[in-house]
Amino acid sequence: MNWIPLTETQQLDELIDISNSKPIVIFKHSTRCGISRGVLTQFEKATNSLEEHVAFYYLDLLKFRTISNEIATKFDVFHQSPQLLLINKGKAVANFSHYDIISSFILSDYI
Helix, strand or coil, X not given: CCCEECXXXXXXXXXXXXXXXXXXXXXXXXXXXXXXXXXXXXXXXXXXXXXXCCEEEEXXXXXXXXXXXXXXXXXXXXXXXXXXXXXXXXXXEEEEEHHHCCCHHHHHCCC
8 A cells, every 4th residue: 555654744734635636544553552553454455446546644653643633633533543534625524443444345435
């Protein structure tokens, strides 16, 4: 999967703009969490066929916690880890955490 790394807060404004023409996924991952690693692997397997229709952003929570905090504020979501947000037309239209982040059929309901 071709993840776009989220490493700077100004990328959030860019991805909001992109979300007007293409849905955006933000995957917030804790690199020290086994659950997060397992969920990420399962999610990648289930959604790799959606790459041409969705832009996938990856956030390393341990390195970029300030970006995670900004995501919570900007999209009015409670921080969780792992967490997946689906952004469409500038708004978080879906928000999943832990084992709820598992397959493409979840995303297909929103795309």
